[in-house]
Amino acid sequence: MLITQLKSQEAIEALAQGKTVIINCHGCKEVYFAEHEADAFQKELSANKEVTQIITTDYICNPDNLKLQLKKHTDVINAADTILVFSCGVGIQTVAALFEGKKVYSCCDTYPLPGFQGVTPLNVDCGQCGECYLNGTGGICPITACSKSLINGQCGGAKEGKCEVDKNMECGWERIYRKLEKLDKLDNMKYDAPKVRNYNNPNAE
Amino acid sequence: MRITELFERGEFVLTAEVGPPKGVELDHLIKDAHEYLKTRVHALNVTDNQSSVMRTGSLATCRVLKDEGLLPIFQVTCRDRNRIALQSDILSAALLGIENLLLLTGDYTTLGDHPQAKPVFDLDSVSLIHAVKRLEEGFDIAGNEVDGAPPKFAKGAVVSPCSDSVDVQLAKMEAKVKAGCEYFQTQGVYEPEKFIKFMEQAKQFGVPVQLGLIIPKNVGMCRYMNANVAGVHVPDEMIAELQADKEKTKAGDTGVEICARLIRECKDYAQGVHIMSLGWENRIPEILDLAGIAPITPVV
Numbered sequence: 001m002l003i004t005q006l007k008s009q010e011a012i013e014a015l016a017q018g019k020t021v022i023i024n025c026h027g028c029k030e031v032y033f034a035e036h037e038a039d040a041f042q043k044e045l046s047a048n049k050e051v052t053q054i055i056t057t058d059y060i061c062n063p064d065n066l067k068l069q070l071k072k073h074t075d076v077i078n079a080a081d082t083i084l085v086f087s088c089g090v091g092i093q094t095v096a097a098l099f100e101g102k103k104v105y106s107c108c109d110t111y112p113l114p115g116f117q118g119v120t121p122l123n124v125d126c127g128q129c130g131e132c133y134l135n136g137t138g139g140i141c142p143i144t145a146c147s148k149s150l151i152n153g154q155c156g157g158a159k160e161g162k163c164e165v166d167k168n169m170e171c172g173w174e175r176i177y178r179k180l181e182k183l184d185k186l187d188n189m190k191y192d193a194p195k196v197r198n199y200n201n202p203n204a205e
Numbered sequence: 206m207r208i209t210e211l212f213e214r215g216e217f218v219l220t221a222e223v224g225p226p227k228g229v230e231l232d233h234l235i236k237d238a239h240e241y242l243k244t245r246v247h248a249l250n251v252t253d254n255q256s257s258v259m260r261t262g263s264l265a266t267c268r269v270l271k272d273e274g275l276l277p278i279f280q281v282t283c284r285d286r287n288r289i290a291l292q293s294d295i296l297s298a299a300l301l302g303i304e305n306l307l308l309l310t311g312d313y314t315t316l317g318d319h320p321q322a323k324p325v326f327d328l329d330s331v332s333l334i335h336a337v338k339r340l341e342e343g344f345d346i347a348g349n350e351v352d353g354a355p356p357k358f359a360k361g362a363v364v365s366p367c368s369d370s371v372d373v374q375l376a377k378m379e380a381k382v383k384a385g386c387e388y389f390q391t392q393g394v395y396e397p398e399k400f401i402k403f404m405e406q407a408k409q410f411g412v413p414v415q416l417g418l419i420i421p422k423n424v425g426m427c428r429y430m431n432a433n434v435a436g437v438h439v440p441d442e443m444i445a446e447l448q449a450d451k452e453k454t455k456a457g458d459t460g461v462e463i464c465a466r467l468i469r470e471c472k473d474y475a476q477g478v479h480i481m482s483l484g485w486e487n488r489i490p491e492i493l494d495l496a497g498i499a500p501i502t503p504v505v
Contacts, residue, residue: 147313148324152331153377155310156392159435160369165313177373189376194332194384196288196346 001115002088003032004108009041015105016049018081021073023095025087027058032113038086052076060091066098077102114144130201136188138179145172151195206276206504207304207359208248209387212413218477219246219501220278220390220415221489223270225261231269237486238275244500245490248276250307250390250479257284257317264294268301276505278361279303282311287327288336292345295337299356307361307390308333331380334360338385360385364414365392365436366403374436375406382410390479392436393419395443395463397470404474413476418467420485420492421460424448461488465495472496 006012022042026033042054053076057069070077077083082103085092089110096104114125127143133151134141143149147165154173157164163171180186211218221242223234238249249270253263267277279298281291298306314324328336328346336346343355362381368374378389389407394400394416407414419437421427424447427439443463447454454460468478478498480489493500 148310148326148329150310150326150329152329153380154370154373155329156363156365156368156374156377157310157312157435158370159433164435165315174370174373177370177376186376190379190383192383194329194335194380196328196332196335199327 001113003113020082021080022054024056025060025091209359220479221246222250222481224252225266250278253280278305280307284311334384361388362386367399368436389414391417415477415479416475419481464492468496
């Protein structure tokens with residue numbers, strides 16, 4: 001999941017040079033977008049700058065869909081000096097690739113957000129590492145529950161069960177150890193060869 | 206020389222920690238090492254960007270100390286280097302004649318003075334020990350052969366006997382031993398009874414353990430460690446002891462006495478002592494004198 005956070009008002013105002021078209025991408029199930037905040041800000045921007053069109057559409061990450069959605073706005077886009085895009089990083093790149101000769105600017109910073117839309121609580125996450133460790137760790141993910149994504153046990157930085165990186169976070173490896181203790185599976189921690197991550201897996205982070 | 210040879214000989218192995226400065230002037234560090242440490246401890250740990258604060262490197266400092274006739278221990282953390290750089294630096298250590306390693310996972314980047322830096326942690330303490338062992342066997346961690354005679358090191362690691370979850374620490378200690386760890390230095394100990402209890406369980410691994418000591422400089426430092434430093438707990442009585450005679454504590458004498466007492470109480474259960482003096486290297490000879498530990502003949 002992603003969260004697209006608006007850049008500062010000053011930063012966006014500085015980008016809106018000349019005739020400016022705004023493209024909003026709404027409706028994606030993967031993205032949390034600050035719709036109301038963006039809407040209010042764009043109204044203000046329209047009062048101060050030369051905003052010639054505000055387009056709100058969806059799935060601009062898909063180049064064919066983007067082309068289709070923007071067809072009816074061709075004239076105003078061709079006449080524009082600047083295109084401001086309010087979307088995730090993928091959407092901005094797709095718009096920039098479609099209008100090669102135009103100044104296309106991003107108005108958002110995109111962050112990953114734990115969990116998956118609708119079904120998963122936010123304090124649980126899958127790192128999509130491509131080599132699932134959950135069978136050996138009592139169903140607690142060492143990649144996402146440990147700040148350092150360690151796979152051979154705790155680092156020793158936890159104090160009273162809290163992570164050295166974030167005191168609000170429980171040490172993932174203490175949680176794993178306690179869970180394995182409960183399951184009478186502490187032998188899982190006794191492996192012959194230490195584990196080493198494979199970052200050559202497709203898309204492993 | 207590898208400090209494992211000292212353990213094998215049955216020596217009570219003494220080490221102290223020195224931290225390279227943020228800059229390349231090592232005169233002060235070298236002077237202190239000669240004046241206070243050379244005839245009192247067998248080897249000097251050189252920290253690796255300690256607490257995630259950027260400083261001159263451990264490996265280069267180790268070589269400078271070696272050239273000064275001192276025995277360095279190269280501390281290596283997994284925070285800043287991936288497996289390629291780590292293995293390369295281990296081979297570089299062999300090339301420079303550095304034979305002692307202390308292999309650590311490392312503090313997280315946000316704890317130091319470059320909180321925006323990319324944290325690496327490609328390997329961790331256990332897989333790093335394994336990687337060094339593989340290099341000693343003539344292979345890198347990917348299974349490729351290493352040319353020529355393989356290097357040989359004393360491979361050390363750390364453990365926290367006074368951790369609030371000592372069972373988890375013991376499990377990790379076992380993993381380190383299995384991976385090839387040959388000696389341990391502990392996190393700072395202030396509670397002898399916890400250390401002794403820990404050693405009763407740790408002795409099953411058959412690997413020497415050095416009692417770790419952090420000189421308690423003042424009450425503020427102890428309170429800070431209690432709140433923030435993992436595996437360290439200064440009991441209330443000890444804080445009261447530091448509060449009792451403010452002048453004595455300010456002069457550093459209370460901290461020195463506490464360390465000497467801890468050594469005396471734990472000595473029979475440990476195979477050595479490791480002192481983290483955090484700038485108070487000049488107090489180490491007194492601590493050892495008070496603990497009844499005689500000067501040593503330097504080994505290189």
